[in-house]
Amino acid sequence: MDAPRRLPVDRLLDDPGTRIIVCCGAGGVGKTTTAAALGVRAAERGRKVVVLTIDPARRLAQSMGIDSLDNTPRRVKGVQGVDGADGGELHAMMLDMKRTFDEIVEGHADAERAEAILANPFYQSLSAGFAGTQEYMAMEKLGQLRARDDWDLIVVDTPPSRSALDFLDAPKRLGSFLDGKFIRVLMAPAKVGGRAGMKFLNVGMSLMTGTLSKLMGASLLKDVQTFVAAMDTMFGGFRTRADATFRLLQAPGTAFLVVAAPEPDALREAAYFVERLAAEKMPLAGLVLNRVHGSGADQLSAERALAAAENLEEGGIVDQESGNAGLRDSAAEAEAADADAAGADVDEITAGLLRLHAERMQVIAREQRTRDRFTSLHPEVAVAEVAALPGDVHDLAGLRAIGERLAAGVPAGA
Known part of the structure; x- marks a missing residue:
């Protein structure tokens, strides 16, 4: 079978039209390392880059010589130009899901209302652990970074979720929750206002409220109603920003890289992801196939x-x-x-x-058989193969080595 089409990584990184690169795929296939290596290589080729990771591990910070990563981009020292070019800049950050949610509240509510929301027990649970919140906040943070226009390239390491599609679904899921019937029911008394609202709730909705109290507990129901009343004016903003971020992901300046390992499960997930990206009209740049084995003596069978x-x-x-x-x-x-x-x-x-x-x-x-099954189904997808390394990447030199192998696109002989 013919070799797959080679992914031109350096051309992608050097193109000023490329403003966002999203690394996505199943868990444990090297998305974080790939995102970091792309960031280092792009910066050393002259671009001003920020890498946004959602990986809870500290490996990325350590490899970039940073004590720790948080919700604020940190400058990475040691970036140097290659091939005589002036080096750009590299920043890195790790998504703080709750802090990002807090920033949205603080930025879109007056001080008194923001304080009430942040102190609300239901909000604290929602912002820390509601299904899809992490993925939604990753996209929210991406939108914030792009709006600031401080960097000419943003590299995103998508969340380590069970399904590699969660981050695409999260904005719609959270938006649907905030716009859903349940929330509208709870908002109704607040919209009527004051005693009339409470009368409406007590008379017109007593049966439903009693049922909800039994299911949720009276205290939790009260927390939810208080939260909904305080957040009322912000709900539309969530939907608007979710839609804007989704359009940003579809824009020509965005490039998706599906990251996988040469294993059946990982490549099945990658194939499903490629099909989903095509269905959502997301711009796919290609497949990064990590941890590929090679040999310098492959003439001997x-x-x-x-x-x-x-x-x-x-x-x-x-x-x-x-x-x-x-x-x-x-x-x-x-x-x-x-x-x-x-x-x-x-x-x-x-x-x-x-x-x-x-x-x-x-x-x-x-x-090779596993890879060929994928490329036979998706011959249009360009591939960069990255040779398996003998150990973990723990510094900038290691990330540079990964970047070089990404650019080469084929596994080095071993």
């Missing part, structure tokens, strides 16, 4: 390596038997026996290395 190992092992047994059968009376015969033993040790080591090579070639073949 697994079958030939195994056959050679078996021949060496069988020859060693014959040599050992013939050596034991010989007389060891003279010094010359003893030296010959030692030489035979040393030769047998070398053969055993060589046979072991050949078997290791055969195992590696089998892994490579399995990964």
